[in-house]
Amino acid sequence: MTPDKEHTTDEQPTKAQRRKKRAARRRQRMVASIAILPSLLTLSNGLLGFAAIAVATRQETAFTTALSNQAIAVWLLVGAMLCDMLDGRVARMTHVTSDFGGQLDSMCDIISFGVAPAMVMLRTAVLALHEILGDGSHRMFERAIWCCAATYVACAVVRLARFNVENEPDESAHQDFKGLPSPGAAAGLLSLILLFEHFRNKSEGGWMANSLLQAEWFAGQWLLTAVCIGLPIVAAVLGLLMVSQLPYAHLVNKYMRGKKPVGYLVKMVLFVLVIVVIPLVALTIATQIFVFSAPVKAILAKIRGEEDDKKPDAPAVIQDDPLS
Numbered sequence: 001m002t003p004d005k006e007h008t009t010d011e012q013p014t015k016a017q018r019r020k021k022r023a024a025r026r027r028q029r030m031v032a033s034i035a036i037l038p039s040l041l042t043l044s045n046g047l048l049g050f051a052a053i054a055v056a057t058r059q060e061t062a063f064t065t066a067l068s069n070q071a072i073a074v075w076l077l078v079g080a081m082l083c084d085m086l087d088g089r090v091a092r093m094t095h096v097t098s099d100f101g102g103q104l105d106s107m108c109d110i111i112s113f114g115v116a117p118a119m120v121m122l123r124t125a126v127l128a129l130h131e132i133l134g135d136g137s138h139r140m141f142e143r144a145i146w147c148c149a150a151t152y153v154a155c156a157v158v159r160l161a162r163f164n165v166e167n168e169p170d171e172s173a174h175q176d177f178k179g180l181p182s183p184g185a186a187a188g189l190l191s192l193i194l195l196f197e198h199f200r201n202k203s204e205g206g207w208m209a210n211s212l213l214q215a216e217w218f219a220g221q222w223l224l225t226a227v228c229i230g231l232p233i234v235a236a237v238l239g240l241l242m243v244s245q246l247p248y249a250h251l252v253n254k255y256m257r258g259k260k261p262v263g264y265l266v267k268m269v270l271f272v273l274v275i276v277v278i279p280l281v282a283l284t285i286a287t288q289i290f291v292f293s294a295p296v297k298a299i300l301a302k303i304r305g306e307e308d309d310k311k312p313d314a315p316a317v318i319q320d321d322p323l324s
Contacts, residue, residue, distance in 0.1 A: 035096035041087035042104050048080035049112030056120045063131050064200075070124045071197040073116070074190045080112035081183050102167065106160045113182035114156030117189050118149040121235050124193050128228040132221050141228075148232035152189075155239030156182050162243070177248040180241040180291060184248065188291035189235055191284040196227050198280050238291065246294040 013021070052073040060066035087105060091097045125145045129138055159182055166178065200223070275282045 035091055035094065035098065035101060037094070038087045038091035038096060038101055039104065041083045041090060042101065042108050045080045045083040045087065045105075046108030046111045048076050048083065049108065049116040052076040052080070052112070052116045053119050056116075056123050063127060066127050067124070067197050067200060070120050070127070071194060073120045074194045074197075077112060077116055077120070077186060077190055080108075080116075081187065084109065084112070084183055102164065106164050109160055109182050110157055113186040114153050114160070117186040118152045118156075118235065120193060121152070121189055121231050122146060122149040124196070125228050125231045128224040132224050132228060145228075145232045148236040152185075152235040152239040155242045156185065159242035176250060179244050179246060180238065180248055180294070182242060184287070184290060185238040185242050187287045188238055189231070191280075191287045192231060192234065195280050195284045196223070199223065241291065241295065244295075246298055248290075248294050251290070 055069050055076065056073040058066070058069050060069060084105070087101070088097075091101055122145060126142055129141055129145070133141075159179055162179075271282075271286075
């Protein structure tokens, strides 16, 4: 054997050495410890989403009972939103942020703000469909509703995966989001479902629901039809907004942190008072404004840009040379 071949053979690692290297790399990747309180809040987010799915999929024969289950599921998801809002804040306050916490948060968000809202929407729209058509054939409509729900789930998964790749740990980088955040999309969808259940409940709906339901123009099945058609379309649109490039503001970081003018405080107090008077209606309007503000701004900016392009350039002013 030549010296060159002996030198090459000696440098090649054996199978045992390769196994040791792989085991060492696995040990390096292992999570040595986790932050307990932020992780508990994150897991509570995911478990509340799972509970919402379990409640929403209960088999009930009565339409009113089944619709009440959807409302309970929505409130469970509101609790998941609160946990999602607190876990990152607690981790940063206690200086225990980690990649593990970020990945765990996204996994739980897929359940609470991806699958669960789509399931609640699917059940609500199908319940309204059965209430309208009775026991008739409506397989085609159910498949269309399912496709809209699947679009929402797929877009939510893509949105969270993109966020994990593009996320930066610096708090100053979280002033805006690229695309609609998944909690915002869930809030936009769930607020409509909760408002629908609020108006359908005549006995506990409050003065606004009672006055609307007793009006002549409110009679009939048009509300059920609007829910059956409108909710799936809104879900699909929200899914597309999640994977869009439109900028959305981080509400807490941009509007609640730092010093603001005195007039800003007055506006916040008025907004809180409106929520106290008509809570569901006010919150629904607020969420819809947040959800659709970015596309409306983009459309208006495009229209203004096209109008500016159509304007003729101002003719150049030629001045006489005073020395000539």
